[in-house]
Amino acid sequence: MRLQIAKSLNISAFALAILANIVPFMNLYSFGEVEKITIIQTVTDFIDSGSWLLGSIVFVASILIPFIKIFTIFYLLSNLEIRSLPKKNRIHSFIEYIGKWSMLDVFLLAIIISITKKNHSVEITAEPGAIYFLMVVIFSILASQLISKKDFTNG
Helix, strand or coil: CHHHHHHHHHHHHHHHHHHHHHCCCEEEEECCEEEEECHHHHHHHHHHCCCHHHHHHHHHHHHHHHHHHHHHHHHHHHCCCCCCHHHHHHHHHHHHHHHCCCCHHHHHHHHHHHHHCCCCCEEEEECHHHHHHHHHHHHHHHHHHHCCHHHCCCC
């Protein structure tokens, strides 16, 4: 039952991760104009402006890591019979390690919003993409926590 819940949470996280990347993450209000910004748009804007490092950081933290975590959980759930216990433990430890970086985007958005509150010519508000991303983080954390090292058998 617990593993079925983990599977369901991970499937939900996958669907929400797709939405989080294509639905606006935030609105930028500047001088009477509104710009809806997606995560993918942020990556391409940084790269187009020559900020490859920032674009890469946003890509890795916002797109790559969440999908790697989701696919790794899928792999682990579908291969609980892997004979190598050390391999299973390494995979589980990897999921726990990358989970530490899951909230980076939400944290950065909160900082950006709080900074712009003091600037009256620019305002940033969170959009549904931010909520979807937060749900991806929560669902993938819950899914990984439902997978116990006790679930691994030595075949």
